[in-house]
Amino acid sequence: MATQKKDANAAEVTIWERMDRPAPAARVALSPQKIAAVAVEVADAEGVGAVTMRRLAKELGVAPMAAYRHVSGKDDLWALMVDRVSAELSVPDEVTDWREVLRSFAVQTREMTLRHPWLGSMPAPLFALTPRRLAVAERQLAALDGLGLDVDVMMAAFRAVTAYVYGAARSEVVLRQYMEEHGWWSPDETRRGLAPQMRYLMGTGRYPTYRKYAEHAARKDDAAWEFETGLDCLLDGIAARLGL
Amino acid sequence: MATQKKDANAAEVTIWERMDRPAPAARVALSPQKIAAVAVEVADAEGVGAVTMRRLAKELGVAPMAAYRHVSGKDDLWALMVDRVSAELSVPDEVTDWREVLRSFAVQTREMTLRHPWLGSMPAPLFALTPRRLAVAERQLAALDGLGLDVDVMMAAFRAVTAYVYGAARSEVVLRQYMEEHGWWSPDETRRGLAPQMRYLMGTGRYPTYRKYAEHAARKDDAAWEFETGLDCLLDGIAARLGL
DNA sequence: ACGGTCTGTGTACGGCGTATCGAGACGCGT
DNA sequence: ACGCGTCTCGATACGCCGTACACAGACCGT
Numbered sequence A, B: 001m002a003t004q005k006k007d008a009n010a011a012e013v014t015i016w017e018r019m020d021r022p023a024p025a026a027r028v029a030l031s032p033q034k035i036a037a038v039a040v041e042v043a044d045a046e047g048v049g050a051v052t053m054r055r056l057a058k059e060l061g062v063a064p065m066a067a068y069r070h071v072s073g074k075d076d077l078w079a080l081m082v083d084r085v086s087a088e089l090s091v092p093d094e095v096t097d098w099r100e101v102l103r104s105f106a107v108q109t110r111e112m113t114l115r116h117p118w119l120g121s122m123p124a125p126l127f128a129l130t131p132r133r134l135a136v137a138e139r140q141l142a143a144l145d146g147l148g149l150d151v152d153v154m155m156a157a158f159r160a161v162t163a164y165v166y167g168a169a170r171s172e173v174v175l176r177q178y179m180e181e182h183g184w185w186s187p188d189e190t191r192r193g194l195a196p197q198m199r200y201l202m203g204t205g206r207y208p209t210y211r212k213y214a215e216h217a218a219r220k221d222d223a224a225w226e227f228e229t230g231l232d233c234l235l236d237g238i239a240a241r242l243g244l
Numbered sequence C: 001a002c003g004g005t006c007t008g009t010g011t012a013c014g015g016c017g018t019a020t021c022g023a024g025a026c027g028c029g030t
Numbered sequence D: 001a002c003g004c005g006t007c008t009c010g011a012t013a014c015g016c017c018g019t020a021c022a023c024a025g026a027c028c029g030t
Helices: A015-020 A032-046 A055-062 A076-087 A096-113 A117-121 A131-144 A150-180 A187-203 A210-216 A221-240 B017-018 B034-046 B054-061 B074-086 B098-115 B118-121 B131-144 B151-182 B187-204 B209-214 B223-241
Strands: none
Touching: A015 B131, A032 A055, A032 A076, A076 A117, A076 A131, A076 B151, A096 A117, A096 A131, A096 A150, A096 A221, A096 B118, A117 A150, A131 A150, A150 A187, A150 A221, A150 B209, A187 B017, A187 B034, A221 B151, A221 B209, A221 B223, B017 B074, B034 B074, B054 B074, B074 B098, B074 B118, B074 B131, B074 B151, B098 B118, B098 B131, B098 B151, B098 B223, B118 B151, B131 B151, B131 B187, B151 B187, B151 B223
């Protein structure tokens, strides 16, 4: 394979060599969309840690640096990924009740985050001015519009829900990842695995209430219930405080 | 004597146990505490990205691998850092009203997160069974205890607030970091910097409500107000729904 | 005095992001 | 028809990173 690159180039190349040379190839093999698609696939399958420029290049059958023609670097890539999966969120147009709209997006966002755990570990989801994320925000703000709310309050309500959802989903994801890293595939296995730490910490006697929870709680593993309980509290509070 | 040996799983001495052990002698240059202290300093000053094992070693005047005697790796280090700064949170013992306790911790946690922006980018704060984090949880759970609440509901309420605080604080931090990265030192500079993106996105006409906010909002830059508004909504909702 | 244990050192490996430069293929003005 | 600028992609290389591993010296109880 060594001497492929002679200086007297074209003329000397045998037809055979010519024949199994890669391919004329469709001119543009890459595009931001393709790159984002592959990145999402890899991140879903193996975690965000597996998303490296080299890995994407390999997956795309392309040289390590090729992708840089289409995305400026890792940051661009994150934004593209976030925008891409945001398409999974949708609430039917018929639904107009503010509370139903916000609740539906919240529940869907949690599910999306569990499907794409890497979402929690990038900055973009919270800030990101991407088209699809903005569309999601717009839909929720529109549902809150026309209710006589001050525009600042409206945004505060929307953002409060977003913050809650992000924090709650993130904590679920982090727990799952921690379990996976340790090879714990069930809540019980996890408790067994954590037992040494717990024994030591609880042994200090400094956390009696927490201990009571650890020993007597009945819904410790019902994350969806916990999520929705908190969400409903928040929506209640918004409704009350904002006079909706 | 035999208990310390490598048999079975006794080999697993948790980092917390280690931390409680007295520094063996003067000859010991390193300890988990010292390492964590330096790590926090570096992270505060230059961001979590600057916290590398090699950097810490340099800062401690020690060989790159030395820290591994005291910390099993990056994960231990994150946990130690989180535990360390958690000491900054405190609510006087006299305060016993559940709402006051939760609110105070929430506000303090936001401030702490703004002081230590790297907090938002590690998994530990949400899950972490560290002594001091557990103490913070214990204090809040204790405040909710004895109110006739089901233990699961109690935990759900506590965790809802935690999730909100984490999400809200994180979004503030992310925005600040984004600004810093672009050299924008004021909200107005930021708006100017973002103007091109905004012009394009708003130009599509797909985000009318968002646009209204962008153009007419009065408290756009009052993050503390926004945070406390959402927090109070959530606490209202908890009080109402839980019959407190 | 001595063996075991613990602390810190030195070296090395495989990855990472990405700067830089060169080669080849397209498309437009002539 | 042709040539040249422009864009896409390839190859190489640099300087980081986390950390595995083998080792050396200091301390300890005996």
